[in-house]
Amino acid sequence: MIITVASIKGGAGKSSICQTLAVYLLQNFPEKSLLLVDADPQKTTAEWIQERNENEDLPGIPCVEQSGKIHGALQEHAKNYDFVLVDTGGADSTAMRSALAVSNAVLIPCRPKKRDLKAIWQMADTIETALLNNPKMKVLSVITQAPTLPSQGNRIASAKSVLDAAELNPLRHITCNRNAWDDSDENGCTVLEYEDKKAKDEANALYEEVMEVLNRD
Numbered sequence: 001m002i003i004t005v006a007s008i009k010g011g012a013g014k015s016s017i018c019q020t021l022a023v024y025l026l027q028n029f030p031e032k033s034l035l036l037v038d039a040d041p042q043k044t045t046a047e048w049i050q051e052r053n054e055n056e057d058l059p060g061i062p063c064v065e066q067s068g069k070i071h072g073a074l075q076e077h078a079k080n081y082d083f084v085l086v087d088t089g090g091a092d093s094t095a096m097r098s099a100l101a102v103s104n105a106v107l108i109p110c111r112p113k114k115r116d117l118k119a120i121w122q123m124a125d126t127i128e129t130a131l132l133n134n135p136k137m138k139v140l141s142v143i144t145q146a147p148t149l150p151s152q153g154n155r156i157a158s159a160k161s162v163l164d165a166a167e168l169n170p171l172r173h174i175t176c177n178r179n180a181w182d183d184s185d186e187n188g189c190t191v192l193e194y195e196d197k198k199a200k201d202e203a204n205a206l207y208e209e210v211m212e213v214l215n216r217d
């Protein structure tokens, strides 16, 4: 299964979501094989994985860097791995479009902020085009870095309605804005291997929902 994490908005949380999903799969499906593909020239995930793979306390994850028209390479990887997770960069890149042409699922992180929600319409266009050639691709979006104050709940609800209107199928679970996402990055960790229970519980609930949706039908 090829799962691409994509958004044309920088800083939406693609790399964090992709890395944490990899660790979730490692923890919950140890019998399955997994490859991370960093398709972002910024190399966020490749550098993170290098640190992780040097850390003897954590199980390693294989990772390759790829750019340009990557669809053929992704299909080849999918023959050898149960899960191929692709982290794309924060731009409407050839690599992102190429990955969307062959992905089984796309996960689109989006912050509940006005500028991110404006940019979501361009992403929706890109997804609509990708679906013409890859109609079986499951499309999911997730709200990231949401405010934790209950008084700000309306921001989350209105962001979800924009994602709904753009037919990007927002997941019920979200990630809140918690320092643990930033702090756990050290030494190749994720929130799933860190002390903040709230962040860990939110991530686990999110990925449980992702797997449930992907395994449907």
Ligand SMILES: Nc1ncnc2c1ncn2[C@@H]1O[C@H](COP(=O)(O)OP(=O)(O)OP(=O)(O)O)[C@@H](O)[C@H]1O
Binding pocket: 009, 010, 011, 012, 013, 014, 015, 016, 017, 040, 042, 044, 088, 089, 090, 144, 145, 146, 175, 176, 177, 178, 179, 180, 181, 182, 183, 185
């Ligand atoms: N739920 C969260 N709460 C707080 N901080 C977060 C959360 N998710 C991600 N971050 C932080 O936000 C920053 C941007 O996240 P990340 O690098 O994952 O985004 P990105 O979409 O991959 O960015 P780019 O477009 O540059 O590739 C990082 O510092 C990360 O630690």
Ligand SMILES: [Mg+2]
Binding pocket: 014, 015, 016, 040, 044, 087, 088, 089, 090
């Ligand atoms: Mg990134």
